Amino acid sequence: xxxxxxxxxxxxxxxxxxxxxxxxxxxxxxxxxxxxxxxxxxxxxxxxxxxxxxxxxxxxxxxxxxxxxxxxxxxxxxxxxxxxxxxxxxxxxxxxxxxxxxxxxxxxxxxxxxxxxxxxxxxxxxxxxxxxxxxxxxxxxxxxxxxxxxxxxxxxxxxxxxxxxxxxxxxxxxxxxxxxxxxxxxxxxxxxxxxxxxxxxxxxxxxxxxxxxx
Numbered sequence: 001x002x003x004x005x006x007x008x009x010x011x012x013x014x015x016x017x018x019x020x021x022x023x024x025x026x027x028x029x030x031x032x033x034x035x036x037x038x039x040x041x042x043x044x045x046x047x048x049x050x051x052x053x054x055x056x057x058x059x060x061x062x063x064x065x066x067x068x069x070x071x072x073x074x075x076x077x078x079x080x081x082x083x084x085x086x087x088x089x090x091x092x093x094x095x096x097x098x099x100x101x102x103x104x105x106x107x108x109x110x111x112x113x114x115x116x117x118x119x120x121x122x123x124x125x126x127x128x129x130x131x132x133x134x135x136x137x138x139x140x141x142x143x144x145x146x147x148x149x150x151x152x153x154x155x156x157x158x159x160x161x162x163x164x165x166x167x168x169x170x171x172x173x174x175x176x177x178x179x180x181x182x183x184x185x186x187x188x189x190x191x192x193x194x195x196x197x198x199x200x201x202x203x204x205x206x207x208x209x210x211x212x213x214x
Contacts, residue, residue: 003035004048004055011042011062019055021046022062026082026160030089038080038093045080045093045104045113058113059104067098067122068115075115077102082160086168092118094158094172099125101158101172101183119153119172119183119190126154127177127197132188153190155181156197178212 003016010020022041030036035048036058044060059075066076078097085091091104091113101119106112119132130153156176164171170183171193179195194210201211 013056016053016055028083028085030085036083036085036091038083040079040081043077043079059115065097069117071112071114084161084163086163092161092170094161096157098122099155101161120155121152124154125156125176127156128154129191132183132190175214
């Protein structure tokens with residue numbers, strides 16, 4: 001049974017049956033059982049409202065890849081490929097082409113979704129463990145980054161993300177680094193749990209001795 005879409009690639013916001021998508025890669029449920037979709041080919045995040053039977057784009061602009069931290073359709077993603085929703089209905093997006101994890105939250109005062117870079121440095125793949133966020137829409141943060149005052153965490157082509165139930169922290173499949181990363185949202189740090197950026201393979205072991213291949 002087809003829940004949404006009509007078999008044709010597109011970006012139309014419409015009823016569930018008439019809406020179109022382009023290579024959606026992941027989905028998650030929020031607390032109201034709405035379906036949040038990583039619409040990768042359109043470079044946007046969509047929401048399927050099951051009660052009202054409608055699909056809307058909540059962040060990004062279809063056909064316009066890029067990197068912009070902003071609200072709603074003013075924000076830009078580059079191939080968002082995976083997402084997760086936490087207990088407060090905040091959305092975390094693995095923004096593959098930008099080498100970032102983005103955070104989204106809905107502000108009831110202005111009734112729009114806000115998007116910001118949470119982990120990584122836009123357009124700069126890397127494997128460094130370090131601080132978060134590295135949000136260069138914040139001039140003070142950019143100045144600190146340029147001055148070397150912080151070592152900001154970097155990631156490389158993140159392909160999957162999940163919220164850890166036990167503590168609400170994020171687990172990231174850092175494909176370009178052949179590693180599994182942990183983002184501590186309370187301590188604002190990113191560490192490598194398993195794998196080694198410079199070494200791919202299939203070894204079962206602990207921590208940095210384990211090996212993954214993309």
